[in-house]
Amino acid sequence: MPIHTERHIRVICVGAGASGLLFAYKLQRSFSNFDLVIYEKNEQVGGTWWENKYPGCACDVPSHNYTWSFEPKLDWSGTYASSKEIFNYFDSFTDKYALRHYCRMRQQVVSAVWSTEDHGYHVKVRDLNTNKEIDDFCDILINAGGILNSWRWPAIPGLDSYKGTLVHTANWDESIVLDGKRVGLIGNGSSGIQVLPAILPQVKEVTTFIREPTWVSPIPGLEQHVFTAEEKEAFATRAGLLTQYRKDIERGMSGTFGVFLKNTQNQQGTREYMTKQMRDKLSGTNLEGVLIPEWSVGCRRITPGVGYLESLGAENVKVVYGNVDSVTPRGCVSGGREYPVDVLICATGFDTTFRPRFPIIGPKGNNLQDDWKNEPQSYFGIAAAGIPNYLMFLGPNSPVGNGPVLSAVEAQADYMMKLIDRYQTTNIASFSPQPDAVADFIAYKNRFMDGTVWSDGCQSWYKAGRPDGPVTALWPGSTLHYIEAMNEVRLEDWETTYSGNRFDWLGNGYSQTECDETADWAYYIRGEDDGEYHSRGKKRRIATKSGTVKADAGSFQVFPKI
Template identity: 70%
Template sequence: MTDFILPHNATSDLQATQRLGSPIHTERHLNIICVGAGASGLLMAYKLQKHFQNFTLTVYEKNPEVSGTWFENRYPGCACDVPAHNYTWSFEPKLDWSGVYASSREIFAYFDSFAEKYHLKRYIKTEHQVTGARWDAARDGYEVEIRALQTGQVLTRHCDILINASGILNNWRWPAIPGLDQYKGKLLHTANWDDSVDLTGKHVGLIGNGSSGIQVLPTIQPIKSHVTTFIREPTWVSPVQGLEQHIYTEEERWDFARKPEVLTEYRKSIERGLNGQFGIFLKNSKPNNDTREYFLSQMRDKLQNKYLEDRLIPNWSVGCRRLTPGVGYLESLGKDNVTVVYGEITSVTERGCVSDNGNEYPVDILICATGFDTTFKPRFPLIGPAGTNLQDQWKDEAQSYLGMAAAGFPNYMIFLGPNSPIGNGPVLSAIEAQADYMLKMIDRYQTHNIRSFAPTQDAISDFIAHKDEFMTKSVWADPCRSWYKNRPDGPVTALWPGSTLHYIEALMELRMEDWDVKYSKNRFAWLGNGYSQTELDPTADWAYYIRDKDDDGPLCRAGKRKLLTKSGTVTATAGVDFTGKKAEAPVIERANL
C-alpha cells in the first residue's frame, strides 16, 4: 500500500481535528451516492442500513420502478436462465416461485418486495438519471450531476463515495443495420418492449439467437401466422438434463413454504450443482469434452434438420458464449410456420429485411433481440483527479481491480465491473461478495482518517496479466463472437479468471497493499483521544477478554475457511441435478483438481 500525506485543505483539517478529540475508530459521517436501483443497488442499500450508522445514502434510478433489468425486460418469454430458487439473495429465499425458471415479472416482484420489506425505497429517487460526476479535490469527493427526468431539472449533489450499480445487461441498443430507421412496420426491441403491441396472427421477424431470441421464439411461435427468424452465427443451445422447465406442484410449494429445511436443502443442491460446473469452461477438461458430446447429441435430436445442424452447431467450445437453457427453442425452428434465414442482414427496407443471400423478407413486426452495450464504460462522464474521463480510459479495453474499482478514480466502486464472475457460476452470490468487500473498505474509510482510496495501477496491471494468462486455458478464448469480449480474438473483459467460489474466497479480506490510500494530516489521527469505543458503552463488559478457556475462532485463513464452509459436513458427490438427485448427464461434475 502506498501512502501519501497531502497538503492540508479545510475539509481534511476539520476531520483530523475532530478525530483527535474523539475515541479510537470514531465513525465519521458518510455521504454515499449509488447509481442504479437494480439488484446490486438494492443490496448495497440493504447492507448499509443493516451494518452501518452515521451515513446518508441516495440511490438514483432512471426508471420509474426498482429492479433494473427485470423492470425493463418484459418481452414474451423473458425469464432468468438461472433456477429461480437460486436467483435470490443467499439470506432471502422466496417460497412461492411458480417454476424452475421464473419470468421477468416474477423476478421484478421479488426485488420490489425486497425493497418494500426492508424499507429501502426511502433511499431511492426514481426517474433520476446520473449524467456526470467529477472529482472535487477541495472536498475529497465527487460532484454528481443528476437529471430529474420528469421535469428536466439538472441537480448537483456531493458525495464522499460513489458506487456504480448500473449493471452490465442494462444499456440496450439497436442493431447497426443500414436502413433500420426506414422500416414502416412496428419495430420492437426485447429490452424496450411495448406491451400494447398485439402479435397475434402477424408475420413477425426476429433478429438474433442470443439469450433473448432463444426465449422469444418458442413463446411467440404458437400464436403467430408466421415467424421469420434471422440468425447470423451458430450457438450451443440445449437444456441440460435436470434443468428443464418444471412448474412446481401445490405439494412442492407447500413444502417450500412450511418446511424451511426442505427449501434450504433444495437450494443448496442447486447451488452445489452450479458451483460444480466450472470444469466445463476449461479447455480439454473431461467436463468440457463430455458436455460437448452431450450438447451435440441433444441439438441433433431436437433439430432433425441437416441444413440447420450444419449452420447452428458451433465448431468452438461449449461455453465460449453464455450457456442458455433453450427450452423449446430448437424444436420451434422446425415448425411449419417458422422460416430460418441464416446469414447477415445487409439492410432493412420499408417492408422488412434483406439477407446476404439477396432476398428480401417482408414482415409486419420486426423484433430486435440484439442485446446491450457491454463495453463496461460508465454511462456518464466520470472525471478523476487528473482530469481523465474513465469512458476514455476504458475506450479500448476496460481494466478493473477485481471487477470493482479503477486506477486513478478514488472513492469509486463498481458492481459487476470488468472481469467479474458473471458467467462462471451463481451471479447473485458474487454480487454479495462484492458488496461485502466494498463495505469493508467503506468501514476502514469511515473509522480511519482516510481522504481517498483507489487501486494502484501496478496492482491492476498484475491482475490483468494474470487474467490474460489464465484465459488462454479457458473456452472463452475461442474465436466466438460473444459479449464476454469486444471482438472474437480480443481479451476476455467480462469474466473472472476462476470459479464463483474462487471469487468469493478472493474477496474475503482486503488487500490494502493493492490500494493507494491518502490520509488527512497524520495517518494515526484515528487513534484519537486515547479512549476506546468500549469505554463509551456503560453496558459493555470492560473485561471482555478475560475467560476461563481459549474460545477464539481460527486466526489462519485455512482455519477460517474450513469453519465458514462447514468442511467435513457434506458427502462428496460427482454432481447433483436441479431436482437434488444424482445427475445423469455429465455436465455437472467436479473438475479434477
C-alpha cells in the same frame, strides 16, 4: 474523540436494480451515521427485471438460486422464472427492508467530478420529469448501473426506413399486436431464444434471422419444471427442504466450472450431452450443421433455450441463416432475398463495453470513459485505478458467467462494506487501486484465459463482440474462487491518502468500549478460548463446514430433483 469514531459519510449509489438494493440493505444493516441516496433513471426499482418485458423474458439461472443467499422465496412458479416474477422478488425485498426511502426515481446521474479539495464527488443529476439538473455531493460513489441495461439497435443499413412495427426486446411495447402477423426476429442470443417459442402460438409466421451457431440446452437435471402446489407447500413447511434444495443446485452450478477449461472431462462430457440434445431436438430440420457450434461449450453464454430448438421446426417458422444485409420499408434482405414482415423484433443485445454511462472525472482530469475506451481494466471487477472513492458492481472481469452470479454480487457488496468501514472509522481521505496492481491483475487474467474456452474464436459479449479480443467480462476462476479472493481486503493493492496525520484516528486515547457504559469492559476475560481462528485455512474449513458433505464421484454434474 475515542479511537475508531464513526464519522458521518454520504454515499451516492447509481441504480436501484438488484445490486443497488443489496448495497442499501448491507449498508443499512451494519452502519450508522450515514446518508445514502440511490438515483434511478426508471420509475420503478428492479433494474433490468423491470425494464425487460418482452414475451418469454426469463432468467437462465434456476429461480430458487436467483435470490440473495439469505433471502429465499418459497413460491417460484418454475425452474426458470419470468422477468415479472423476478421483478416482484426484488420489489418485495425493497419493501421488506424499507429501502425505498433511499431511492430517488426518474433521476439520472449525468456526471461525477472528483474534488481534491473536498475529497469527494460533485455529482450532477437530471430530473427526467422536469429535465432540470441538480447538484449533489458524496464522499463515496457506487456504480450499480449494471451491464445489460443500455440496449442498442443493430447497425443494419436501412433500419430507419422500415415502415412496419419496429421494436427492440429491451424496450418492448406491450401494446404491440402480434396476432396473425408476419414477424421478423433478428438475433439468436438469450433474448431471441426466449422470444421465439413465446410468440409462436400468436403469429401467422416468424422469419428468424440467425447469424451464427450457439449452444442451446439445459444442463442435466435443470430442465424446465413447473412447481406443483404440493411442492410449494413442502418448501414452506418441511424444515430444511428448501435450503437443502438450494444448496444442491448451488453446489451443482459451482461444480460446472470445469466445463470452461479446455481439454477437461467436464468440457468433453458437456459437449457430448449438448450435441446429442440439440441433434435430437433439431431432427428433421436440416439445421444441425449450422446451429451446433464448432467452438467449445461455454465460449458464449449457454442458455437452457426452453422450447427454442423445437420451435425452429414448426410449420410457421422460416429460418434464414446469415447476416441481415439491409432493411427495406417492407422487411429484411439477407443473401440477396427480401423477406417481408409486418413486425420486426430486434433481439440484438446491449452495449457491453463496461464504459460508464456518464463521465466520471478523476483527480488528474481523466475521464474513466476515455480510460476504458479500448479495453476496460478494473481491480477485481469493483474499482478503477485513478478514480478514488469509486466502487462498482459487476465491473470488468467479474464472474458473470462462471457460476451463480448473485453470490458474486454479495461478495462484492461485503468487500465494499469492509472498505467503507475502514474509511468511516479512520481519517482516510481517498482510496483507489494502485495502477501496478491493476496491471498485474490484468496480466494474470490474460494468462489464465488462454487455457479457457472463452478464448475460442466465438463472437461473444464476454469479449466485447470481438472473436479474438481479450476476455473483459469474466473472472479468471470459478465463483467460489472469486468469493475466497474477495474475502479479505488486500490494502497493499490500494493507494490511500489521509486527512492530517495518518494516525489521527487513534483519537484521545479512549476506546469505544469505555464510551459505552452498558458494555462489558472486561469482555476479553474468558473461561475458554472461544475467539476467532487466525489462519485463512482454518477459517475456511469452519465457514464451509468442511468434512460434512460427501464428495461427488463423477465429474459431470447432474442436478437434484425435489
